[in-house]
Amino acid sequence: xxxKKVIALTGNQAAAEAMRQINFDIAAVYPISPQxxxxxxxxxxxxxxxxxxxxxxxxGEHSAMAxxxxxxxxxxxxxxxxxGPGIAYMVENLYVASGMRLPIVLLDVNRALxxxxxxxxxxxxxxxxxxSSWISLFSENAQEAYHNIIMATKISEKALxxxxxxxxxxxxxxxxxDVEILDDETVRNFVGPSDIHRIxxxxxxxxxxxxxxxxxxxxxxxECKYQQHVDFLKVYDIVREVFDEFAEIADVKYxxxxxxxxxxxxxxxxxMGSSFGTLKDVVDILREQGKKVGAIKIRLFxxxxxxxxxxxxxxxxxxxxxxxxxSFDGIGGPLFKDISTAVMMSQNRPFIHNFIYGLGGREVKExxxxxxxxxxxxxxxxxxxxxxxxxxxxxxx
Amino acid sequence: xxxxxxxxxxxxxxxxxxxxxxxxxxxxxxxxAIIKGKHGQAMPEFGLERSGTPVxxxxxxxxxxxxxxxxxxxxxxxxxxxxxxxxxxxxxxxxGIDENTVFIVNTNFPADKVRKILGIPNNELWIVDASxxxxxxxxxxxxxxxxxxxxxxxxxxxxxxxVRQEIEEAFSASSKLRALIPQNLKALERGYNEVYKAD
Numbered sequence: 001x002x003x004k005k006v007i008a009l010t011g012n013q014a015a016a017e018a019m020r021q022i023n024f025d026i027a028a029v030y031p032i033s034p035q036x037x038x039x040x041x042x043x044x045x046x047x048x049x050x051x052x053x054x055x056x057x058x059x060g061e062h063s064a065m066a067x068x069x070x071x072x073x074x075x076x077x078x079x080x081x082x083x084g085p086g087i088a089y090m091v092e093n094l095y096v097a098s099g100m101r102l103p104i105v106l107l108d109v110n111r112a113l114x115x116x117x118x119x120x121x122x123x124x125x126x127x128x129x130x131x132s133s134w135i136s137l138f139s140e141n142a143q144e145a146y147h148n149i150i151m152a153t154k155i156s157e158k159a160l161x162x163x164x165x166x167x168x169x170x171x172x173x174x175x176x177x178d179v180e181i182l183d184d185e186t187v188r189n190f191v192g193p194s195d196i197h198r199i200x201x202x203x204x205x206x207x208x209x210x211x212x213x214x215x216x217x218x219x220x221x222x223e224c225k226y227q228q229h230v231d232f233l234k235v236y237d238i239v240r241e242v243f244d245e246f247a248e249i250a251d252v253k254y255x256x257x258x259x260x261x262x263x264x265x266x267x268x269x270x271x272m273g274s275s276f277g278t279l280k281d282v283v284d285i286l287r288e289q290g291k292k293v294g295a296i297k298i299r300l301f302x303x304x305x306x307x308x309x310x311x312x313x314x315x316x317x318x319x320x321x322x323x324x325x326x327s328f329d330g331i332g333g334p335l336f337k338d339i340s341t342a343v344m345m346s347q348n349r350p351f352i353h354n355f356i357y358g359l360g361g362r363e364v365k366e367x368x369x370x371x372x373x374x375x376x377x378x379x380x381x382x383x384x385x386x387x388x389x390x391x392x393x394x395x396x397x
Numbered sequence: 398x399x400x401x402x403x404x405x406x407x408x409x410x411x412x413x414x415x416x417x418x419x420x421x422x423x424x425x426x427x428x429x430a431i432i433k434g435k436h437g438q439a440m441p442e443f444g445l446e447r448s449g450t451p452v453x454x455x456x457x458x459x460x461x462x463x464x465x466x467x468x469x470x471x472x473x474x475x476x477x478x479x480x481x482x483x484x485x486x487x488x489x490x491x492x493g494i495d496e497n498t499v500f501i502v503n504t505n506f507p508a509d510k511v512r513k514i515l516g517i518p519n520n521e522l523w524i525v526d527a528s529x530x531x532x533x534x535x536x537x538x539x540x541x542x543x544x545x546x547x548x549x550x551x552x553x554x555x556x557x558x559x560v561r562q563e564i565e566e567a568f569s570a571s572s573k574l575r576a577l578i579p580q581n582l583k584a585l586e587r588g589y590n591e592v593y594k595a596d
Contacts, residue, residue, distance in 0.1 A: 006431065006434075007431070008424075008427060008428035008431040008432070008437065010424075120443070141466075170441070170443055171440065171466055172466075174441060174443070175438065175439060175440040175441065175466075176424040176427050176428060176437070176438065176439045177427070177431075177436075177437065177438045177439075177463070178431045178435075178436050178437055274466045275466060277463070277464035277465050277466050278464070278465045278466050278467045280464045281464050281465045281467075361443075363442065363467070363468050364466065364467060365467045365468065365470060366465070366467055366470075
């Protein structure tokens, strides 16, 4: 039976605790705020001999991912973490990792991209990874970051795709809250031993020599990508399976999305990450005023739970998509386009509008989301008009 | 503005300067509540991480799970760990307050002067010279542990034992830090004993 205890931890401390319990074979890292502190905590566990992890201090994030790729191909259980520009620098190798079908865990402590330089939170860094064939989970708080890292390790190894666990820089990484921690043995049993044969074709299996990262000429490249495409669709079932198994040890039943008061909701707000808690409180405020509103959180971002979102929006009149990143493409934020696809698949195709918020650490207040719901309702009712699908919240004029 | 926070929730806003331990104190306060089975949250609002720059931290303590990640907008308690901020960012300090907001201020000014500077003639006001305590106990102006003592006394939202436990844990990382525990516990107790409620 799993033993649990509630303690006060920051997001980075909770993530370091999950890393300690999982006891990864390799952690290849390069420091960047707000991830630096996380690896500082973990380096203490390494230095104190509390884990068997070999920590590789590399010369940059591109090399960090390269080291992860080599170690994962050999059969090791590996993790790295980064943020903002560090993720950007890693991108080339992200595609290599997923193309080679390697299980790797990447913690993205979400940070804005330069310029202007900002160390603070938004989701622009993670959006660089969205077409990379990495599985991607977003965490609302330190508790979810902790749970997601444990589940991600297993999902990645079952799916043979690398996985990103996102949690918001500073807002989650440096804030303290109550977190329920599982005992070490339960976590270690859940992820299982790091035997090289838990994955097919480990490089260190010298009886069965294999090649990783070979060239594919035009006669085979398409087939490789098609296999990747087909297998990535299988990730949905694997994620659900691991979520279900995790429910047995943690008493938390996770789903691809979290719905809050959506059953009879006419207007629904959708967000990812730490702002969802605030969005839920805003729903409660509007419910007290008699407004039928609800909220949806995207937990599994890649592969995108398009069917589940379509179903959840089937009865809504209007949808406000809250994007913590801009795409600068004349259409809207990255999440907006995913939700738009879901809307096209939903029964009655609700009205949809996009709001960009929380860029570069701009604090997110209840009043911001109250404005978004108000604007959505006015647009949907035709009281106000729009030129574009997308607008910014919180701009100082 | 209305808030969806549970009625049991207490919302606190700290104003300090980088390097004085304000973020640490806010976290210890939340942790001390969590030790006692409550839900707690402390969110620093970082500007540039430089010592001397103004730092704002939101702390929430509640019987229920805390959803919001918004900064505290309408604080029930305002804690000022650096007296000079009353002159430089007074408007931010009094933003969103009402007549029921309780103030806990580190200063050697008399109460009527504090009331005048902040424009809070009738609010509950607690004063402690936490900088003096810190200078006397460990020779540096790090008033955070003395402030925690003052907060425990003034508000009763955490008990002194839980804060003691937090300090012991927070300073347990190295022998160098552990050596500072006795002085900090002394500062905590002095903050608790020396804070006074102004007329």
